[in-house]
Amino acid sequence: VFFLSLLSFLCLLALSGLCCDDTTSEFSVRLYHRMQAAGGQENILFSPLSVAVALGMVELGARGASLQEIRQAVGFGHLLPGVEFSLLQNLTEALPDDDAHYVIRFANSLFLQEGFSFNPDFLHLMKKYFRAEVETVDFSDSAAVAERINTWVENHTESKIRALLSADDFSSVTRLTLVNAVYFRGSWKNQFRPENTRTFSFSRDDGSEVQTLMMYQQGDFYYGEFSDGSQEAGGVYQVLEMPYEGEDTSMMIVLPRQEVPLASLEPIIKAPLLEEWANNVKRQKVEVYLPRFKVEQRIDLKSTLQELGIKKIFTNDADLSAMTDGKDLYIGKAVQKAYLEVTEEGAEGAVGSGMIALTRTLVLYPQVMADHPFFFVIRNRRTGCILFMGRVMTPEVIEPNDHDFDSM
Incomplete structure (x- = not known):
């Protein structure tokens, strides 16, 4: 459950009193573009x-x-x-365990093959900087390991992230799995x-249409219209x-014109533009x-990170000797599964009843009609x-036989 995270590097810099850094945000955008290139017409969340x-x-x-590959990438x-470790520590300590405005659950664990032992200094630093748990398992019993890790993840994400790994993700040669889970719920x-x-x-951008539940409100928000000079977007x-709530955290939605596919806008997304x-x-x-909408996605990050220059930790050339004295130790799995649900309240929302078709009315204010694909960040x-x-x-697709659905 290799819940990997790039843009938090920009959080960590900022929360420690430093400004956000273009190189780290650029790394995040590069990761998005890799996923986009492989994603076809699918939702993306990481x-x-x-x-x-x-x-x-x-x-x-x-x-x-x-070490250098990670730092450079x-x-x-x-x-x-x-x-960077102190910066990361400041970041994680700045996240509230419980807050009236939003909930973020953040948990880390390393699972190492039985028979190996972690360097005591490494264990100390893991607890100091990441409050991370460390456990040993027998990866040869792959079904039991998958169940144990999945239960751990489920318990740390309010049961929203389930079945992250399966027995097929492990083999007799698996030695190390890094698990990092994050779950967010805001109002x-x-x-x-x-x-x-x-x-x-x-x-949808492929020309098809689906029926969905469209929320509506008129209110004061942060809004702007932007133009790409090259018309690429x-x-x-x-x-x-x-x-x-609290206004520290927000969702930013980037919406192309109705007739413009999101794929035309995505190439212009760069760190400075954010x-x-x-x-x-x-x-x-x-x-x-x-x-x-509800997006739940499992991403195999191993190949993506390799494309971005982080290669050695996934091969026999890995040098993880500050972690354990075990020879030929490398990371076998890099997987992330993220969960996000957006409803009327911002968390789990009630289903409205007596639905009727929504029609466009006289426009008195700027109107954001997200009835076609869009890009978003929660920041x-x-x-x-x-x-x-x-x-x-x-x-979310509403089928005609759903109780929420009225004939159009």
Whole structure:
């Protein structure tokens, strides 16, 4: 359950009092583009935050070229060696265990093959920086190991992330699995009223349409219209930032024009553009039509990270000698499973009843009609830290025989 996280490196820099760093945010965007290239017409969801922490845990145990690959790929090459661990520690300690505004569950664990032992200094640093648990298992009993890890993950994510790994993910040669889980639940500052939710047609980029539950509200949000000078993104596109309670955390939605596929907008997404959006949206009254959606995705990050330059830790050339004296120790699995649900309350929302078709009305204010694919980030507005990044190509689909669905 290699819940890897990149963009939290930018959180960690910010939360420690340093500004967000373009190199780390660029690394996060590069990871998104890799997933996009392999994703076809699928939804995407991953947690840059968890990638950073998991890579930090591996970095603690790495030496030589294995260590340098991680530092270079993530953008830490300009820092003094070891500084990033204090930054990561500040990040994780800044996340509340429980808060009235939002809930974030954050847990790390290393699972090592029985018969190996961890370096005591490594164990001490893992607890100091990451509050991480360390356990030994017998990977040859793959079914039992999968069940044990899956239960651990489920318990640490309020039962939202299930069945992360299967027996097929392990073999008699598996020696090390790194598990990092993060779960977020926030409540909107301005909640949608369930009675305003209606069935609506969502136009997918392949030309097909699905019926979904469309939430609606008129309220004060951060909003801006942007244009790509080269027309690569299809001209003007909209950016809407909707704060969660407490206003420290928000969801930023980036929506191309109705007739422009998201694939035309995605190539322009770069780290500096994320900052440009955040700095230039203005608070104003906006009409928002946003589909309820739930994205749950399991991503094999091993090949993606290798493409980004982090290669040795996955091969026999790995040098993890700061972690354990075991020879030929390398990471066999790099998997992330992320879960995000967006509803009227921002958490699990009630289903509205008596749905009727929604029609466009006279537009008095800027209107964000997310009835086609969009890109999003969930970020800390104060620090720029990105908790989740992804896209919605298909929201929750309402079948005609569902009790929520009225004939259109």
